[in-house]
Amino acid sequence: MIAKLKGLLDTVNADGAVIDVNGVGYLVSASTKTLASLGGAGAAVMLHIETHVREDAIQLFGFTSERERDWFRLLQTVQGVGAKVALAILSVLSTDELHAAIANRDKTMVGRASGVGPKLAERIVNELKDKAGGIAGVTIPVGGFAPAAPAGGLASDALSALANLGYKPAEANRVVTAAIEEAGEGADVGTVVRLALKKAAR
Numbered sequence: 690m691i692a693k694l695k696g697l698l699d700t701v702n703a704d705g706a707v708i709d710v711n712g713v714g715y716l717v718s719a720s721t722k723t724l725a726s727l728g729g730a731g732a733a734v735m736l737h738i739e740t741h742v743r744e745d746a747i748q749l750f751g752f753t754s755e756r757e758r759d760w761f762r763l764l765q766t767v768q769g770v771g772a773k774v775a776l777a778i779l780s781v782l783s784t785d786e787l788h789a790a791i792a793n794r795d796k797t798m799v800g801r802a803s804g805v806g807p808k809l810a811e812r813i814v815n816e817l818k819d820k821a822g823g824i825a826g827v828t829i830p831v832g833g834f835a836p837a838a839p840a841g842g843l844a845s846d847a848l849s850a851l852a853n854l855g856y857k858p859a860e861a862n863r864v865v866t867a868a869i870e871e872a873g874e875g876a877d878v879g880t881v882v883r884l885a886l887k888k889a890a891r
Contacts, residue, residue, distance in 0.1 A: 691715075691749060695735040698727050706751070708734060717751035718772070720779040726753055741772060750776070755845045756784050763858070767816050769809050778802040778813075791817050820858045844869060847881045856889065864888040 694717065696710035705718040706727060717736060727734050736751035737758045750772060752758040757779060764775040781802045782790065790798040791814055800810035844865055851861035868884035869876065 691738045691740050693735065694738055694749075694751065696733075698730055698732045698734050700730065701727060706734075708736065708751075715749060717749045718776065719751040720757075720776045722780055722783065723751060723753050723757070748772070754784070759845070760784050760787060763817060763820060764813070766820070767809075767813050770813065774802070774804045774809075777804050790814065794818065843876070843878060843881060846878045847885060850878070850882045851885060851889075854886075860889065861885070
């Protein structure tokens with residue numbers, strides 16, 4: 690599974706870009722904000738990748754940050770939001786703006802995206818209001834929401850591992866934060882995940 694691409698920008702179109710990695714061109718779909726940040730042909734780029742595998746195709750989605758990738762994943766947990774709609778939302782809202790819209794239940798802001806009608810926008814803000822705290826680096830300033838886990842690759846990888854095991858973002862965030870504090874500096878992902886699982890089982 691491809692998790693990251695580092696290479697040279699070959700071409701950009703309305704929906705994605707081709708990244709040349711040692712002579713192999715990878716077609717990557719991305720939000721318009723991400724595409725606009727890549728620079729011109731020949732520029733060195735690094736993208737975090739989400740890989741979708743279907744019976745008839747393998748599709749790569751690229752993001753300039755882990756936080757943007759995590760929002761892409763989280764948006765798709767809402768019924769009616771697929772990859773295309775998630776990218777459309779991230780094309781009109783930065784991760785900070787999306788965070789604010791969810792925190793403030795601002796369905797009008799979310800509804801600015803192509804393909805997002807009033808009902809879907811309302812569903813998105815309602816369903817994600819308790820989940821967004823599981824994204825590393827996100828702190829939603831509304832009473833009752835869990836604080837974000839420490840930003841960085843360790844927290845993000847541990848949160849992703851727990852999400853794959855079926856833990857809800859808020860619960861995963863709580864136990865990962867506690868596990869990182871207990872493990873201390875220099876801990877690896879495996880250690881943090883094991884500690885987090887023990888804490889979740891208590």
